[in-house]
Structure formats: structure tokens, C-alpha cells
Amino acid sequence: MLTVYGCANTRSSRVLWALEEAGTEYQYVAVDLRAGAGWKPEYLVLNPGGKVPTLVDGETVLTESAAICTYIGDRFPASRLTPPVGSPERARYDQWCYFVLSELEQPLWTLAKHLFALPERRRVPAVLDTARWEFAVAAKVLAAGLGRREFILGDHFTAADILIAHTLAWALGFELPLEQDHLKTYAERLLARPAWARVQEREQAESGKP
Numbered sequence: 001m002l003t004v005y006g007c008a009n010t011r012s013s014r015v016l017w018a019l020e021e022a023g024t025e026y027q028y029v030a031v032d033l034r035a036g037a038g039w040k041p042e043y044l045v046l047n048p049g050g051k052v053p054t055l056v057d058g059e060t061v062l063t064e065s066a067a068i069c070t071y072i073g074d075r076f077p078a079s080r081l082t083p084p085v086g087s088p089e090r091a092r093y094d095q096w097c098y099f100v101l102s103e104l105e106q107p108l109w110t111l112a113k114h115l116f117a118l119p120e121r122r123r124v125p126a127v128l129d130t131a132r133w134e135f136a137v138a139a140k141v142l143a144a145g146l147g148r149r150e151f152i153l154g155d156h157f158t159a160a161d162i163l164i165a166h167t168l169a170w171a172l173g174f175e176l177p178l179e180q181d182h183l184k185t186y187a188e189r190l191l192a193r194p195a196w197a198r199v200q201e202r203e204q205a206e207s208g209k210p
């Protein structure tokens, strides 16, 4: 059985979402980042950055949320979370995954770091306004790419939608407006999926465990 190491309301939620959509059983190990569990030597063996998520599948140990979601899609092809390797669809899938990580997510991460994640002496309030503007620019590109499609690749849900929707939820949590109505509707539609609700239930249940 696959094991995912994660912490509620972090990028590991993306991995749980992919697993839920794939309909496979998995073990969830809660890593209490706030209590420093990411820096325990036994966890650093799995994830030298001390971060979540980490996925363990037999001998295979993976870090990086997008790579893990793609792995899950390929490992469970019936889920159709990833298009076939080598197809034009796969190239577009990769394109949007990389866009999320390098363009859409980065300004949000900058906001998070300089609002609360970094030690206070490392925070630079002057970057906040630029980060908000950069997010708006990236969201505009995404909205144009989405157009009137139901999902980012067309009429079929993939793990790229998971990465995008999770990142847009993050933005909404920061009270950043999604200025394009169809982008907002897309985010709301994806975040209403039963698999996403199950992720939150599972995270809550597991983080309450002793």
C-alpha cells in the first residue's frame, strides 16, 4: 500500500486528492510540521528538505507534490489523472503543471513566507504588494488558457486540475480576488468535488490522533 507523509492544509493535500480521485487505499502519516516533526532524523532520511509531501511506494520514495501526483496518475492509469506519456495531451499536461509551480504558486509562497513562514527578521514587507500583482498576472494567463473549458485540458479532469485548484484555494485563503468569473467558477467547481471533501475529512481525522 502507498504511504503518504503529510500535514493538513499544505501541499501534501494535493497528493491525498490525487489518491482519492484514483480510488486507491493509502496510509496517511501525519507529520506535525509546527512541532518540528519534519526535522526528525528518521523523517529526513525520506525527505532531506524536512518538507511534506513524501510518498513511499515500496522501494520508491518521492518528494515534490507535482511529481507525486503525476506518479499516482501513471501508476493508476484507469484514473485517467494523467494523459499517456508521449501524447500531445501529456505535453500540455506537463506545461500546466510547470506553470503552476513556477508562475502561479510562487507569488503565493512569497506572500506566505513574508507574512508568517519566515523568521520575523527575514521578512520583507515591501515585497508583498509585488507578490499580489505577480499572482494577478499569472491568474490572467491561466484564465486565458482555461477559456471556456470545463477542465484545463478540455472536458476531462486531470492531476493538473488538482494542482491548479489547490493553488487557487490557497489564493482565496489569502483573500486574493480571482478577477475572471470563469476562473472563479472553475475553482469552485473543482473544490466541490467529493474527493476533495474526503481529503479534508481524512486530514482532520488523522491530525487529531495522538
Ligand SMILES: N[C@@H](CCC(=O)N[C@@H](CS)C(=O)NCC(=O)O)C(=O)O
Pocket (backbone or CB within 6 Å): 010, 011, 012, 033, 038, 050, 051, 052, 053, 063, 064, 065, 066
Ligand atoms: N516544492 C515542494 C514544496 C514542499 C513544501 O514547501 N512543503 C511545505 C508545506 S506546504 C513544508 O513542508 N514546509 C516545511 C518547512 O519548510 O520546514 C512541493 O511542491 O512538494
